[in-house]
Amino acid sequence: MQEKRNIIIVALALSIVLMLAKFSAYFITSSNFVLTDAAESVVNVVASAFAFFSIYLASRPRDENHPYGHGKVEFFSAFIEGALISIAGISILFKSIYSLFYPNEIHDLLIGALIIGVTGAINGIMGFYMIRKGKTLKSITLEADGRHLLTDMVTSGGLVAGLILIYFTKVAWLDSVLSIAVGVYIVFSGYKLIRQSVAGLMDEADFTIVNDIVKVLNEQHKAEWIDIHNLRAQKYGHELHLDCHLTLPNYFDLNRVHEEVKLVDQLINEKAGIHTEMFIHADPCIPQCCHYCSMPNCPIRSEAKREDIEWTMENVTRNKKHYE
Secondary structure: OHHHHHHHHHHHHHHHHHHHHHHHHHHHHOOHHHHHHHHHHHHHHHHHHHHHHHHHHHOOOOOOOOOOOOOOHHHHHHHHHHHHHHHHHHHHHHHHHHHHHOOOOOOOHHHHHHHHHHHHHHHHHHHHHHHHHHHHOOOHHHHHHHHHHHHHHHHHHHHHHHHHHHHHHOOOOHHHHHHHHHHHHHHHHHHHHHHHHHHHHOOOOOHHHHHHHHHHHHHOOOOOOOEEEEEEEEEEOOEEEEEEEEEEOOOOOHHHHHHHHHHHHHHHHHHOOOEEEEEEEEEEOOHHHHHHOOOOOOOOOOOOOOOOOOOOHHHHOOOOOOOO
16 A cells, blocks of 8 residues: 555656646646646646545545445545546637637747647656656556546657647647647546546446456366355455355355355455455255256265366356256
8 A cells, every 4th residue: 555655746746846837837828738738747746635635535445434445435536536537628628719710829839839748758757756656556546547647748759749830830820720629539538537536436347457367267166166256346445345245065064164264255355356255155055956967976966976066257156046
């Protein structure tokens, strides 16, 4: 968790420096196109500050009021960041449309392009780094902040190209038209972040995580694990809460059942790549399970095994045993 905080602190400090550089470029050029990047940099600073707070809060231990921890605040942080990006994009659209009808004089475009190009490159490097660390540390906040910086890099690249085009063509209205195009892109980027955060807050299934877990279970499948179904996953920041039903031979005593459940828990935590809190409901087997049960020397088998059922995301997430 300390590593997450350190990354966000660096991103916040960098965002402040780059914001000042971009506003300097705007005051030098008086270009609405440059203002689009400068306005978005304000969002970078606010978003990084909120991301730092959310990571601090997410690192706090569970308490009576938050028995599942504080990890979901990271989804809220991503929502705020997406909303801020969208607001910045909408503001840019309004100002650019206004300037299209009431243009102002622009100048020193090459100096502005140089400043914006340098800041965009720095943001791109930081963005790629934060996305990579966000995936490694299972932090949607780092990933969201990194994607925001990548958005900034793309818009800065387009802005540099646009400023050079305006400089050589001397077509002033291109400044507003290109600003409108960038504003639309910024709004769309904000929408994608909002969509991702709402999905997390609403516990939308993360098919990548579920597929990884199902793959691990298939690879490590024991004969005692007759059936797994009703598997559900909820993500809380860097932790995963998972529950499922596990069918075991009905002649196992409570100690043996506990050992098998514990083994599944350990297996997921060691192999699935994310810290997981598991709640496993043990079901006793019934005669209908025998035709796909691999348990050797079973004293209660009613028929021979005649079928292998591969566990897939489709059949382990259903609230039905595999014979139903």
